Amino acid sequence: MRKAVLSAIAMSLMTMSAYAADMASPMTSPEADYATPFQWSGAYVGADIGHGWLNGDFSALGTSISEDFNGATLGGFVGYNWQFSNGFVTGVEGDVSYNWNDKEFNNGESGTEWAGSVRGRVGFAIDRALVYGAGGWTATRGFVKDIPSGQEFSKTFSGWTIGAGVEYAVTDNVFVRGEYRYNNFGDKDIDVGPGIINVDFDQSVVKFGLGVKF
Numbered sequence: 001m002r003k004a005v006l007s008a009i010a011m012s013l014m015t016m017s018a019y020a021a022d023m024a025s026p027m028t029s030p031e032a033d034y035a036t037p038f039q040w041s042g043a044y045v046g047a048d049i050g051h052g053w054l055n056g057d058f059s060a061l062g063t064s065i066s067e068d069f070n071g072a073t074l075g076g077f078v079g080y081n082w083q084f085s086n087g088f089v090t091g092v093e094g095d096v097s098y099n100w101n102d103k104e105f106n107n108g109e110s111g112t113e114w115a116g117s118v119r120g121r122v123g124f125a126i127d128r129a130l131v132y133g134a135g136g137w138t139a140t141r142g143f144v145k146d147i148p149s150g151q152e153f154s155k156t157f158s159g160w161t162i163g164a165g166v167e168y169a170v171t172d173n174v175f176v177r178g179e180y181r182y183n184n185f186g187d188k189d190i191d192v193g194p195g196i197i198n199v200d201f202d203q204s205v206v207k208f209g210l211g212v213k214f
Contacts, residue, residue: 038128038169041083046211047076048177054101056110057187057200058144069111071101073205083125091121093134107147112201115140115183117161128169135162138183142201144190153192157185157201169213177209 054069075097083089095117102111116139123132138161143154163181170176187200 038125038172039083040081040089040125040130040169040213042214043078043080044175044211044213045076045078046175046177046209047074048095048097048179048207048209049074050205050207052099052101052203052205054099054112054201054203056142058110059198059200060195065106067103067105067110069101069103071099071111073097073099073115073207075115075207077209077211079121081121087125089121089123089125089130089132091123091132092119093121094118099140102143104147109145109147110143110199112140112142112157112185112203117183119161130167130169131164132167133162133164134181135160137161138185140183140185140201140203142185142188142199144192144197144199146192151193153190155188155190155199157188157199159184159186159202163205167211173213175211175213177207177211179207179209181205181207 050073052071052073055066056069057064057066075095077093077095079091079093081089081091097115099112099115102109117136119134119136121132121134123130139156139158141154142157143152145152161181161183163179165177165179167175167177183203183205185201187198189196189198
């Protein structure tokens with residue numbers, strides 16, 4: 001009888017110890033241990049600043065010259081992304097920017113002012129990092145000014161753009177980006193009164209931006 005009572009007490013103590021240990025350990029679940037990857041899907045808007053290297057080729061009366069027009073850019077962008085389960089991301093983006101790249105030469109002044117583009121994007125997401133390529137249509141307002149007379153002549157140039165970049169989400173709603181793009185604006189004939197000048201613009205741009213994802 002005494003042995004049976006001692007055995008029962010021992011079993012009770014062991015059971016209570018096991019229960020206390022279970023109570024002391026934190027409750028976990030598979031959902032708590034699983035971290036949901038960041039999602040790039042959705043609309044976004046942002047602003048960027050950068051530097052552009054514009055090349056202009058000017059031809060008239062059988063002669064031609066080439067000049068560089070370099071300067072800062074400031075603009076904004078808006079777009080939408082779709083992310084797939086395998087990490088691939090597609091999207092569409094529009095942007096507009098202003099170029100400070102005018103330059104005086106040969107008693108004249110030339111450069112570009114406002115520029116914009118509409119591009120498709122394809123990329124791959126690694127959690128909060130997104131590497132992408134983009135390409136599409138671009139346009140800019142280019143001008144030629146005769147300094148002695150003060151007359152200015154301008155045309156809208158349009159062509160194609162291609163580039164690549166990297167984005168990183170610093171929070172669930174804010175991301176930063178770095179991007180390179182090449183813009184080929186094509187050529188236009190500009191009537192400057194005494195004659196016609198054929199102008200051809202192309203540009204390389206490096207931009208850094210800050211965006212908000214919705």
